[in-house]
Amino acid sequence: MAGDVDAFETAAREVNAEVTRTTAGEFDAAMEDVLVDPAVGTPLPYHGVSLPGWVETDPSPSDLAAAATGVTSAGLGVVESGSVVVESTAAGEDPTSLFPERHVAVLAASDLVADVSAAVEHLAAVAGEGRDAVIETGPSATADMGALVYGAHGPRAVHVVVIEDR
Amino acid sequence: MSSREQKAAEIRRLLATEGEAVSENARGFNRGREEATAELDDYDELKATARARKEDAIERLPELIEQVRESVEARGGNVYLAEDEADANAYVREVADGADVETAVKSKSMTTEEIELNEALGAAGVDVWETDLGEFVLQVAEEAPSHLVGPAIHRDRESIAELFEAHFDPGESLETADDLTRFARTFLGERIADADLGLTGANFVAAEEGTLVLVTSEGNARKTVTATDVHVAVAGAEKLLPSVADLGPFLELIARSATGQSLTSYLTFLTPPGSAPTVDFEGDEMGAPGDREFHLVLLDNGRFEMREDEQLRETLYCIRCGACANACANFQQVGGHAFGGETYTGGIAGGWEAGVHGLDSAAEFNDLCTGCTRCVPACPVGIDVPWINTVVRDRVERGADPSRFDFLVDGLAPDAESGGSLQKRLFGNVGTLAKVASMTAPVSNWLVQSTLGKWALARLGVDPRRDLPQFRRRTLRDWFESRGRTRVANPEREVVLYPDVYTDYADVERGKAAVRALEAVGVGVRIPSLPESGRAPLSQGMIATAEQAAERVLDGLEPHLDAGRDVVVVEPSDLAMFRRDYDRLVPERVDRLAANSYEVLEYLHGVLANGADLDALADLDGERLAFHPHCQARTLELAAHTEWVLEERGADVETTTAECCGMAGSFGYKQEYYELSVAVGEALSAELPEDRRVVASGTSCLDQLADLGRSPRHPVELLASAG
Numbered sequence A: 001m002a003g004d005v006d007a008f009e010t011a012a013r014e015v016n017a018e019v020t021r022t023t024a025g026e027f028d029a030a031m032e033d034v035l036v037d038p039a040v041g042t043p044l045p046y047h048g049v050s051l052p053g054w055v056e057t058d059p060s061p062s063d064l065a066a067a068a069t070g071v072t073s074a075g076l077g078v079v080e081s082g083s084v085v086v087e088s089t090a091a092g093e094d095p096t097s098l099f100p101e102r103h104v105a106v107l108a109a110s111d112l113v114a115d116v117s118a119a120v121e122h123l124a125a126v127a128g129e130g131r132d133a134v135i136e137t138g139p140s141a142t143a144d145m146g147a148l149v150y151g152a153h154g155p156r157a158v159h160v161v162v163i164e165d166r
Numbered sequence B: 001m002s003s004r005e006q007k008a009a010e011i012r013r014l015l016a017t018e019g020e021a022v023s024e025n026a027r028g029f030n031r032g033r034e035e036a037t038a039e040l041d042d043y044d045e046l047k048a049t050a051r052a053r054k055e056d057a058i059e060r061l062p063e064l065i066e067q068v069r070e071s072v073e074a075r076g077g078n079v080y081l082a083e084d085e086a087d088a089n090a091y092v093r094e095v096a097d098g099a100d101v102e103t104a105v106k107s108k109s110m111t112t113e114e115i116e117l118n119e120a121l122g123a124a125g126v127d128v129w130e131t132d133l134g135e136f137v138l139q140v141a142e143e144a145p146s147h148l149v150g151p152a153i154h155r156d157r158e159s160i161a162e163l164f165e166a167h168f169d170p171g172e173s174l175e176t177a178d179d180l181t182r183f184a185r186t187f188l189g190e191r192i193a194d195a196d197l198g199l200t201g202a203n204f205v206a207a208e209e210g211t212l213v214l215v216t217s218e219g220n221a222r223k224t225v226t227a228t229d230v231h232v233a234v235a236g237a238e239k240l241l242p243s244v245a246d247l248g249p250f251l252e253l254i255a256r257s258a259t260g261q262s263l264t265s266y267l268t269f270l271t272p273p274g275s276a277p278t279v280d281f282e283g284d285e286m287g288a289p290g291d292r293e294f295h296l297v298l299l300d301n302g303r304f305e306m307r308e309d310e311q312l313r314e315t316l317y318c319i320r321c322g323a324c325a326n327a328c329a330n331f332q333q334v335g336g337h338a339f340g341g342e343t344y345t346g347g348i349a350g351g352w353e354a355g356v357h358g359l360d361s362a363a364e365f366n367d368l369c370t371g372c373t374r375c376v377p378a379c380p381v382g383i384d385v386p387w388i389n390t391v392v393r394d395r396v397e398r399g400a401d402p403s404r405f406d407f408l409v410d411g412l413a414p415d416a417e418s419g420g421s422l423q424k425r426l427f428g429n430v431g432t433l434a435k436v437a438s439m440t441a442p443v444s445n446w447l448v449q450s451t452l453g454k455w456a457l458a459r460l461g462v463d464p465r466r467d468l469p470q471f472r473r474r475t476l477r478d479w480f481e482s483r484g485r486t487r488v489a490n491p492e493r494e495v496v497l498y499p500d501v502y503t504d505y506a507d508v509e510r511g512k513a514a515v516r517a518l519e520a521v522g523v524g525v526r527i528p529s530l531p532e533s534g535r536a537p538l539s540q541g542m543i544a545t546a547e548q549a550a551e552r553v554l555d556g557l558e559p560h561l562d563a564g565r566d567v568v569v570v571e572p573s574d575l576a577m578f579r580r581d582y583d584r585l586v587p588e589r590v591d592r593l594a595a596n597s598y599e600v601l602e603y604l605h606g607v608l609a610n611g612a613d614l615d616a617l618a619d620l621d622g623e624r625l626a627f628h629p630h631c632q633a634r635t636l637e638l639a640a641h642t643e644w645v646l647e648e649r650g651a652d653v654e655t656t657t658a659e660c661c662g663m664a665g666s667f668g669y670k671q672e673y674y675e676l677s678v679a680v681g682e683a684l685s686a687e688l689p690e691d692r693r694v695v696a697s698g699t700s701c702l703d704q705l706a707d708l709g710r711s712p713r714h715p716v717e718l719l720a721s722a723g
């Protein structure tokens, strides 16, 4: 629903995430705009959509440490808060979204839910299967050094790419 | 130095060194909370749900522990219920030994501070690095946290820069917050890559799924777990909730309550061993999720006793958001290094310290809770923090050795207490003292203001820099009798004006004004002789005496309630007794009084809104007023009534945002707290423009503002015409 995507985009920008809206057909071009080389990534589960070939999808820890961008899918987007839910698999969504300075989260518009409570319902099922997940809202931040700074331990920038026809 | 002088000196030091940074941060968080929670349509409902879920979880705690044991063990993890600090530390040491751990990294966890885990591991040869940047600063500075959520809020950027440059000699200048963050990120990144053991706490533990939920902004908790093969989570047993599905309201509330963010950057749901690969930077290899060893250490350390303790049990509902600290006027000035015990800080620390470290630790800072109640509406789980502190005070005092000077106060003090400090008993018996002082005024006033009198009071801990209330020989009731009682013939409405100690014996003018204003709108007034409400002894932790007082007040008021008379109260702290505290003291008797008592401006508002003639009150056209509502009146949401009446009569009203005036009953009179009280008062004063006339409703606020050089009036004095 376009209304949901609008609201999500507004909320995400409010928490200092960037948002790009695209379609499956234009996905490759969108990726070229948002990915900064070197990039590491995990496979995307959306029909007809895949990462550019130059993205390292089987990264070693040193690849992770050297990467400028980590790109993963997002299991859910939360309209009210502009958050994305990153679910962990053995492919490494967790470290990929955490170690590089820039996290690109690819989200299908059909995976938007209204609010945190709806996300929690979903996460209860994820946890029940023994899987880890994180509700990520904007970049990593700290105020511990006397002023607000992004990029504390995690990414300094978060960019959500919404595929509107998925 | 006496212990009072030592305490005063320590507070003076903290006001000078840490006060500014603490104040900026705590007040910023407090404003953030107010704004963020105001945006929630269902704030009260969320709080009520969160509260109910905590009550239920603590009730079912033994069952939840068994459940989480099963769910964690089913996935190959371990659960250990640790009886106390030593037990918990020994277990973690064993785990570290078994895995040949040399370096551990830790994400922020107050519970591990409670058991001093870093020291215990350090003694066993394990280096522990704090990865939360605030905790890292404290580790380098060898300081204790000053706040539950922002452990280093007492330090500003410059002081952190100096600290890092002195400690690390980084070879580059670290100037901006960005520089400092990048330096710490790199330094800690290396420690994380090296570490063999990841230590975390947990904000919530879901029993059904065996899931830990961590609320963080930096991302260090995730890295701590991802980059190590052994994960030990240490959590107080009270963190258990039945299931992940119960978390919604807590996640909606926690960040908003803490800092005003809607959500923190990361709400991490870990269900160990989880589904993320391990990242081995040293071997440059990714491992399988199943490679991770997991231990959940659930800590008792007094919590089960707290659970059995009817008064302290509520503490276990605390989600440690720090809102009670941020909303506290005293905390805003000195922070957790004064307002805190061995580990915990702010108002709720009274309950935590009493429960996990014992009364001695709680006694250290218990006085700093003045019972202003501003934390009560701030708490996301509805904990009555001031009540917990009152209970702790009572226990501390009753446990205290009966002082050898007791006879001094005993003669004047018909209280029901045994033991307790003389200073507390002096202030707790202010009702009797006021009566005696009034009977002997003006000699008594002269006596207490004299050098000798001040010396004697100083021995009891009354600060000589304070002007004491001037007691009046002719009390409010004397005046009322002498004018032939009420001047409204055959009134349609009749009220009892409660003659609180201060209005009756000292601030008689505001009492007269209340009578005149009520009469002006056609309300008949009675002022029977009634005992002190119990506020004074309650504020000193003399619960038994306060209970007696409450019974006596009800004995006096019930016949009037039977006759259909409402009760009108001038002193907001006494109204708060009737509406809030009596519910604790005399729960079976209080309902009728609570429902039929009103603050005087609240009552006037009601009468006027029901059609009484507004013009009967003085015309305030052109008056520019700065209004400071009493702290407890704010909590009872009474300020709006005063604003309405003043504005309807033409005044231009600006209301302060300061949570409290700093006097808070007897607090500001006490020698050891005089300077803190003045600091709080000055923060309020800064909000009162010079070109506005100051109005305030509480006795304490009026005294404090007068001492700060303003000439405040009670709003009802402006509204009543002379006569």
Ligand code: SF4
Binding pocket: B148, B317, B318, B319, B320, B321, B322, B323, B324, B325, B348, B378, B379, B380, B381, B382, B383, B385
């Ligand atoms: S008592 Fe309430 S306000 Fe204070 S830290 Fe605990 S949950 Fe937060």
